[in-house]
Amino acid sequence: MILSHPDAVAILRKSELFASQSMDILDPFAEQARFHEMPKGTIIFSHEQSAEHFYIIVSGWVKLSRETLDGNEAVIDVLHSGHMFGELALFENMQYVCNAEVAEDAELLFLPLHLLDTMIASHHDFARQLLHVMSSTRVKRDKELEHRDMQSAAQRIGCFLLRLCGADAESPLQLYLPYDKTLIASRLGMKPETFSRGLATLRKHVDLTIQGAALEIKDVEQLTAYTCNACSFTYPCEDL
Amino acid sequence: MILSHPDAVAILRKSELFASQSMDILDPFAEQARFHEMPKGTIIFSHEQSAEHFYIIVSGWVKLSRETLDGNEAVIDVLHSGHMFGELALFENMQYVCNAEVAEDAELLFLPLHLLDTMIASHHDFARQLLHVMSSTRVKRDKELEHRDMQSAAQRIGCFLLRLCGADAESPLQLYLPYDKTLIASRLGMKPETFSRGLATLRKHVDLTIQGAALEIKDVEQLTAYTCNACSFTYPCEDL
């Protein structure tokens, strides 16, 4: 679906890559942007598939994953609005390096990779912004890697909840888990059963209640005390 | 120490970032490059320290790590010749995002971050090459993350050995572990004891011998069969 120019610009402005860019940059992207709604379960692209677009999430959630030779799935990340994905193909022979699937009903912006290519070649500040985004993602991955080593399952869940809260968290706090618990588990590198039990141990140490996807954290500070000691980053952790 | 211009250029040419760059790019960097030999154990920089340089490894090995609140160390990566580090500070408020320490006696090239900044602002192809390097590193981190979830300790060790071998591995193959086993263990996200035992189980499944740091792999293919099934990447894996 083709968006009106102002609509497309408005959406781009809400993404990490385009938020601070001038109209010189926004215009050509807005012009070529295509808007798609995709229901949960839709495969957006697959590993090693030849790539034409990169994507910006307007709403919903997208799972990035890879599959091992013996048939297991490793979840790399689960992204939401404002985030970009598929852009790495530009530097990897125009092939996607992972699978992308809609985890919760999503609205996506499709943007041509070749335009990304020409724009980084012609606008320094845009290239710099892309570098900035990629730098953030690398730091995020480093953090993730550290979590797997240093934090217990319950602590990783606590950390996930804290990042859901956002930086301005005030106790008490209600919120909803944004996607399936099974997927949260994979996202955190554990099995569904372990997630379920981890949540139980978390409840023993920290004052919180859960009913389905509804969650109430009575004391955010208590949660950070339990969770963040095993981490090298200081609370709050803005990114999911 | 100041290098002669040709020496500096020759070194830069061997790095991932500069290998394919023109003299327009190489000259200013070569001019401002400083060469330092640093013995094992030297702290190159620390987390949150204000940053002036980024670094290229000429020889030796460098450990990147972070420390958690409760005093544990998480090893992010261990790098060798041709690799670059410290460059993320440019996008993170001119502060280093991790610790860097010499893991084995190293020769380093110090290069000013501000020059990196001006060069990506003035040369598109250079900015693109930096993007390319950062893309590779991200894929590498994704792979690492997957390994922690999907591979056993013994398989991770096997994977490490295969990457040591390089792409042109022919059986049988002798090689030496490049740095302390304790550090290899941390690099692979396990304890020294687990590494030791993992090596033992690897010997049960695969035909190889170890004496101190000396290692002989009798059948590389046998090792890949044991190791690479739990991975989503296809052998050979070039990067360490």
Added chain:
DNA sequence: CGATGGCTTGAGGGTATTCAAGTGACGTGG
């Protein structure tokens, strides 16, 4: 109503960790 999928719970097993002891290589100082 039965089927399905997401989630939970229990029992049992496996893998990695902790704690502890011991070996061997190396460097220092007597």
Added chain:
DNA sequence: CCACGTCACTTGAATACCCTCAAGCCATCG
């Protein structure tokens, strides 16, 4: 030259944590 301490590494025993397998619950949906 040897005694000693240190450090890297190994090995054993006991434990903790997470995983697997299995059963069962509950809500949703055809």
